[in-house]
Amino acid sequence: MDASQTEWLTFFAVAGSAAVMFLLARRLMRGMNQQDFILLRKTRERGIDVTQPQRVDFIVFAATLDIAEELAQLMRADGFETSMTPAQVAYARNKKKPGEPQDGMLIKGTRTLALTPENLKRQREFLNGIALPRKAAYFGWQVGFGKDAVKSEP
Secondary structure (H helix, E strand, O other), X not given: OOHHHHHHHHHHHHHHHHHHHHHHHHHHHOOOOHHHHHHHHHHHHOOEOOOOOEEEEEEEEEOOHHHHHHHHHHHHHOOXXXXXXXXXXXXXXXXXXXXXXXXXXXXXXXXXXXXXXXXXXXXXXXXXXXXXXXXXXXXXXXEOOOOOOOEXXX
């Protein structure tokens, strides 16, 4: 084999590997959005067993107490344990222009579930479905850092 053939072979091997990795990553996501995929990866990196049921906190922001109470009620009806905390958020328009701080309420909805792509997608759809019509925002989820997290076996 001459040098140009070796270069082409290397190129095809790298391109083929990249295509396979891309397809595998998309298959693993199974409908998850990018934020859920990143959070799931970081959760695994912390040694948490995502196949085991975990106590997961889902966070929603509402601009008013009335809307927060309505959202908390809807979340409880779906099986969440809820709590509310006054908060101030600033939505960034871009990296150089942060938005003005806005007062409101954070609603934390906690439930126990396995962190499968299907479960995460279902939770995101439900929370966006109740938040968006009320001009509220679903911020994402987190797994506890304490004794509640079920760790993977080494």
